[in-house]
Amino acid sequence: MEHKRLISDGDKVQVYEIEGNAVKVFKDPHEPKSVVLYEALTHTRVEETGYARIPSLEEIKKVDGKWAVAYKFIKGKTLAELMKENPEKVDEYLSMMVDLQIEINSYRSAKVSRLKDYIKRSIEGLDVIDDVKKYELLTHLESMPKHVKLCHGDFTPDNIIISEDGAYVVDWLKAKQGNASADIAKTYLRFCLSHRTEYAEKYLKLYCAKTGTAVKYVQDWLPLVAAAQLKFRRPEERELLLTWIDIVDYN
Ligand SMILES: Nc1ncnc2c1ncn2[C@@H]1O[C@H](COP(=O)(O)OP(=O)(O)OP(=O)(O)O)[C@@H](O)[C@H]1O
Ligand SMILES: [Mg+2]
Incomplete structure (x- = not known):
């Protein structure tokens, strides 16, 4: 099983460090897919502006049955x-x-x-x-x-x-x-x-x-x-x- 470390526990999401990524997991298993994809799409559009101080989006997946967006982990x-x-x-x-x-x-x-x-x-x-x-x-x-x-x-x-x-x-x-x-x-x-x-x-x-x-x-x-x-x-x-x-x- 992959090793995951909890970085942040907020109202709507938990963020884990998993294998070099910061994985933002939506807590509600019924979170509408459109919300998850909207976050991913908006992030991607910002990446595409050329602004460089943003972690790249790596993956959209499910973690323990919940939707998650994986970004490159920034150490600091x-x-x-x-x-x-x-x-x-x-x-x-x-x-x-x-x-x-x-x-x-x-x-x-x-x-x-x-x-x-x-x-x-x-x-x-x-x-x-x-x-x-x-x-x-x-x-x-x-x-x-x-x-x-x-x-x-x-x-x-x-x-x-x-x-x-x-x-x-x-x-x-x-x-x-x-x-x-x-x-x-x-x-x-x-x-x-x-x-x-x-x-x-x-x-x-x-x-x-x-x-x-x-x-x-x-x-x-x-x-x-x-x-x-x-x-x-x-x-x-x-x-x-x-x-x-x-x-x-x-x-
Ligand atoms: N790419 C990353 N690398 C390292 N840490 C990250 C990364 N993305 C997020 N984090 C950590 O996780 C925290 C929460 O992430 P983010 O700000 O995306 O969620 P949030 O929407 O503020 O959470 P909530 O809505 O529950 O308050 C950040 O404040 C940061 O500490
Ligand atoms: Mg935040």
């Missing part, structure tokens, strides 16, 4: 682990993270799903806000510039692995083509949701300074990415997300 620690171990280096790590995200956003893929469509569908499907609020948010979304930059969609320190030959980025399930500022707003939101508001603020400032972007331009995306995040119905996120939705600035 996640940036989240390093931030915990070396808090004095957090500024350096955040700066490295911003550089990585700017690089990702410089790639294009016409085949990856569109971020604005995703946010629109997510808002339309919400039942925690009324139709007036939905209309306000959708109008706001409509007014936002339409870009086609590669966005990771969940660019957090957990999804960055620092190996001997540099950083690699994993977990491309939510990758989209869209506005880079929306991708930054999502990272900002994820820091806030994990009670790292001071990292969120630093990240936003660093990004804006490095790219010459107005802070307000990124902030304008916050209610929209917050609304899209509400669809996951996580009770612990609800209050903060509803607060973000209420700060829509219509000017």
Whole structure:
């Protein structure tokens, strides 16, 4: 029998190291095949952009009766682990993270799903806000510039692995083509949701300074990415997300 070592145990997936691969196993034996194949397809499309800091997809298979996607195993620690171990280096790590995200956003893929469509569908499907609020948010979304930059969609320190030959980025399930500022707003939101508001603020400032972007331009995306995040119905996120939705600035 092949030897497998558990690397990560999350809400929906477990990741094992099996014979040189990181195998992402979907916990639910009834996980729709379309979800598994969508992750694999999105990852492949990102690989095809030429972006190199991504592990190659090796195989789609079943492990103990559950669907799994095997990626080349990247040896190293996640940036989240390093931030915990070396808090004095957090500024350096955040700066490295911003550089990585700017690089990702410089790639294009016409085949990856569109971020604005995703946010629109997510808002339309919400039942925690009324139709007036939905209309306000959708109008706001409509007014936002339409870009086609590669966005990771969940660019957090957990999804960055620092190996001997540099950083690699994993977990491309939510990758989209869209506005880079929306991708930054999502990272900002994820820091806030994990009670790292001071990292969120630093990240936003660093990004804006490095790219010459107005802070307000990124902030304008916050209610929209917050609304899209509400669809996951996580009770612990609800209050903060509803607060973000209420700060829509219509000017
Ligand atoms: N190619 C890889 N090489 C080494 N480790 C990996 C690789 N891919 C993923 N991991 C590890 O597994 C963890 C979880 O993987 P991933 O981010 O893809 O799943 P996830 O969707 O965040 O899981 P969940 O949804 O359950 O939170 C990563 O944070 C990383 O530590
Ligand atoms: Mg992840």
